[in-house]
Amino acid sequence: MRNTQHGSKIGRVSLGAAIILALLLLPAGALAQAPVTAQVDRDIIAINEQVTLTVSVSGDIFNIPTPRLDSTTDFKVVGTSTSTQIQLINGELSSQGNFIFRLEPLNEGQLLTPAATVKMNGQTYSTEPIPVQVLPAGTLPSPNNNTPDDTPDNLADQFFVEAEVDNATPWLGQQIIYSFKLYQTVRLLRQPDYQAPAFTNFWGQNLLSQPQYHSTVNGQDFMVTEIRTALFPASVGEIIVEPATLIVPGGLFETDFVLETDPVTVNVQPLPPDAPPDFNGAVGRFTATAALNESTGRVNEPVTFRLTIEGAGNIETLAEPPFPDLPNWRIFDSQSTTEINVEGEQVQGRRQFERLLVPGRPGDYTIPPISFSYFDPQTDQYQTLTTEPLPITIDPGEDGALPSSPAVTGGEKQPVSLLADDIRHIKPVPTRLTDTGVRVLDNWFYWGCWLVPALAVAGLWLWNWRRVRLLQDTEYQRRVRARSRANKLLSQAGQPDSDAYGLTQRALLGYLADRLNHPTVGLTAAALTNLLREAGLNSALIEQVQTILNQIDAARFAPVDRAGFQVLLADTRRLIDVLEKELKP
């Protein structure tokens, strides 16, 4: 069943690059990977389907920042989810955040997913847009079968890359190993940059070993560096692994030197149809054990049930087998932890599901066996595991507790004295080991919470102060409302069929009387002049007041035309505006 595909292609090679390559010094082992990568689950979809864009951000900080997607008219983000994983490599911790965006296409054709940008440690990283082909609804995606050109070059004799999988016809979910091989007769000067394919339609990408060895191809001795990646097919049918690229940065006058492998085709077979009813997609070889942390317990005191599934396969995607109902017990939701070891050529590990069980009544109970089925690709058969039944005895709680310790002897009491002083012992791992150093004082929202009620109280106080004063202080009330009253009368005067001049006169005189706190009745022109002078108004303005009043008086008895009246009305409004500023309270 072993099938190998390989090929090589060299792009953008210049003569200078060949000379530089001849001087290359560094071994090819050191390959770098970018801290932010993006990949899509499928590159061909129908318009009514969704594509999943996964942006992975890794760094040496605890709180991985969330990437921001560029705005796009091609896709709409219909859902997001996040998962974070922490890894320990060479004693240093690092985190990887996987931000999953579900994108819905808005157009058909060759579209580009939005680029993702993230700021981390003062630097900005962004990913390239990924092309996705969107077909009309109902059109089945057809795999592209373009074979790349195989251009041999004389450089290819010294230097080429190839890619292969160890099993080209795996079962759905069965681990395969994708090997990228760099063949070289000379050493590389600069650190090459390995860009893994997107591995669309695969789960998990655990890096396996990076062996280096010598190999003879066409009679020539090559140094081979292999990068091996474990993959788990996630969909049935033909999957094409895009070419992997190795970029060797160019020199001062040279362009980058790019090596690209051929695409590799994997034909994933669906699992046989005779699956047991409890089969949930696990493929590999597993063992399952169940345990309780105590064999006896007490009413209302929780015991921990732990189901451990261990073995080789895609541990991360294992679903929890259903837990049976237990009468008289309260059953809490489970928490799972995953440990993955990449040993040899096989991804293996352990997934643990822990849940708290709280007994409600005393008695002897048995936690029934849990069954778990998987498909074994080595025997091509389904296997079902059942765990051992777990007996547990529940005693009554505190109230009805039986004496379990020897009878108390009434003896002399001895003072407790300190024999030696030591520091108190270390703390166990907290149930929630979280970062508690968050600073609320650096948060603008916190300060907003101080400011908003302060402004609200101040506003309320001002409103209330004005309301009370308007009720109690008539002089204040007349002064404050003078202008709005005058404006109201002037608006009425502006309407046809009204006593226009009478209203205008009442407006101006009423305004002045309100502002000067004087009764309107019996306000003669002379008295008004005196009052205005006392109020500190300059004589030019007093004269203006008199002029307007005279004009109104004259017009009442010899009416002017409509246009003339509009001018008078506008003059009156303007005068009131000026007076409002000049007449200080």
Added chain:
Amino acid sequence: MSRKIKGRVLILMMIVAASFLGWPVVQAQNPVSLAEAMAAANQQYEAGRFAEAAAGYEALVNFGLQNSAVYYNLGNTYFKMGDLGRAILNYRRASQLSPRDSDITSNLAIARAQTVDQLETSSGGTLANLVQIAEEWLTLQEAALLALALWLVLCILMVLMILLPGRRPAAVMLAAVVGFFLAVGIISMGNRYYTERYYPPAVVVASRVDVTSGPGSSAQYLVEFELHSGAEVSLLESRTGWRRIILSDELQGWVPAEAVEPVLNQR
């Protein structure tokens, strides 16, 4: 050779050996949870391998995790290694995150009792005591949230005073009580902020250090006094390679930057 130095030499030898063997840059990556990393360090502690335990806790701290249990365990580890300075430093970091934890206070007191230098502690009036109690009982975060809650209560009381003039005397009484505690909270926050900003606390981590009259060695400047591991000081100024510390008005001077470590973790 002490046990501590032996441990460090061993780790160094392992690193050097590893680099000669040519470990690949991209290694098999084992996902772990923070809890597992801490549990591993705890196991090293229980087995008496304190240098390894300290490295494990330090990795968590360097990773950016600020958690009082991690700092406390790291403090214990350094205490067991005989490094009083780093023990006190980490107990104080733990205490800032969990001021009401009696284990931390107790171990900090034991570690302080073993230091060489006798340092004066100042005591103020009633209000200063109240502010100090607030600082000892609440984290800055808790004080900030409590002060905000009191402020919201005060605002509600003021609204009632405005809208219900008939109930004003009762509301004024309540507002006065709330206002008093709010004042204590704000003074406590302000005091902490001021101290953190202008007199950030630090701990001497060198076993013995000369405090000189200027940023330079004893050959250049006069040695004014000396301090030992675990002495708690305040930082006044930092220059390349040197830090100016203060104990009291009379006792201040310069020490090499690596001899003291600020309590507030910069990361």
